[in-house]
Amino acid sequence: MKLLRMGAPGAEIPAVLGEDGRTYALSELTADIDGDFLALDGPDRVREALAAGTLPLIDPDGLRIGAPVARPGKVVCIGLNYRDHAEETGAAVPERPVVFMKDPSTVVGPYDQVLIPRGSAKTDWEVELAVVIGREARYLDDPEAAKDCIAGYAISNDVSEREFQLEFSGQWDLGKSCETFNPLGPWLVTPDEAGDPRALGLRLAVNSEIRQSGNTKNMIFDAAYVVWYLSQYMVLRPGDVINTGTPAGVALGLPGTPYLRDGDTVELSIDGLGAQRQIFRNA
Structure with a gap:
């Protein structure tokens, strides 16, 4: 699974790249891809949502790609x-x-x-x-x-x-x-x-x-x-x-x-x- 963050610096949207090559928003699951998301089994929840087909699509055209993890502690x-x-x-x-x-x-x-x-x-x-x-x-x-x-x-x-x-x-x-x-x-x-x-x-x-x-x-x-x-x-x-x-x-x-x-x-x-x-x- 490929997790990413898209948008202007400081205003990135959490997302996932599906096996179908399309990009899906994770805003219904998390505010960001950060330490809290990872600690609370965020990737497993994303995997389940992808399998259920409940995630909305994002049009990635023109969107900046940010670092895939927000605010690393170190x-x-x-x-x-x-x-x-x-x-x-x-x-x-x-x-x-x-x-x-x-x-x-x-x-x-x-x-x-x-x-x-x-x-x-x-x-x-x-x-x-x-x-x-x-x-x-x-x-x-x-x-x-x-x-x-x-x-x-x-x-x-x-x-x-x-x-x-x-x-x-x-x-x-x-x-x-x-x-x-x-x-x-x-x-x-x-x-x-x-x-x-x-x-x-x-x-x-x-x-x-x-x-x-x-x-x-x-x-x-x-x-x-x-x-x-x-x-x-x-x-x-x-x-x-x-x-x-x-x-x-x-x-x-x-x-x-x-x-x-x-x-x-x-x-x-x-x-x-x-x-x-x-x-x-x-x-």
């Missing part, structure tokens, strides 16, 4: 989680997940404009598999238990400013939390439809030139392990988003490859999860 990120990415950046392959946080307000729609920060010389791209939490994860017993806490998956662009992140302060959050730095979506795809999260192809192109082409099978720590691991150190709550890392092909790891500039277009896709497209503009 965005937790895993760094260096693909061996090829660690190698291209000259970093050691981590023995434990590398964890950092992003400001949740960085989350925007998959086709929204992304702003290059003032003073930026090294704004970079990162296609990532995002995990959306559907029920509280706290001191989980094992990665298998983590699977029951996952509401679904989405595409994330973990946009990064490398000077801010690595050179100016050494504090990763400063290079990750600039406004608009986390396009998410277009859909929240439930686990039954997303396919095996350990075998999804990821791709990213800049100005139609392929930069990243990887597969989640090359993750060091898979999605379920990451959720289990994080639950030992923090409480994950419904609506939280986890960015699980990026494969090789970022500008940081490709000497001579230009970083993003005003007017550049970035296109991303992950098997079964749809596609994104952003135009980057100077703030």
Whole structure:
């Protein structure tokens, strides 16, 4: 099942994409797709309503697609989680997940404009598999238990400013939390439809030139392990988003490859999860 939110920023309508390819409104079931909706078995209720044929149709033409989850409580990120990415950046392959946080307000729609920060010389791209939490994860017993806490998956662009992140302060959050730095979506795809999260192809192109082409099978720590691991150190709550890392092909790891500039277009896709497209503009 593919859940989405459509409309102007701050006024999105919750919706679902049916198997017939048509879009159905969820306003009779919920005010939004958020933590409360996920915690109260919202996806199951949507599934039942779809089967009953009780949901009204929406004409999606001309409607903006927003992030598929409203107001994440937190965005937790895993760094260096693909061996090829660690190698291209000259970093050691981590023995434990590398964890950092992003400001949740960085989350925007998959086709929204992304702003290059003032003073930026090294704004970079990162296609990532995002995990959306559907029920509280706290001191989980094992990665298998983590699977029951996952509401679904989405595409994330973990946009990064490398000077801010690595050179100016050494504090990763400063290079990750600039406004608009986390396009998410277009859909929240439930686990039954997303396919095996350990075998999804990821791709990213800049100005139609392929930069990243990887597969989640090359993750060091898979999605379920990451959720289990994080639950030992923090409480994950419904609506939280986890960015699980990026494969090789970022500008940081490709000497001579230009970083993003005003007017550049970035296109991303992950098997079964749809596609994104952003135009980057100077703030």
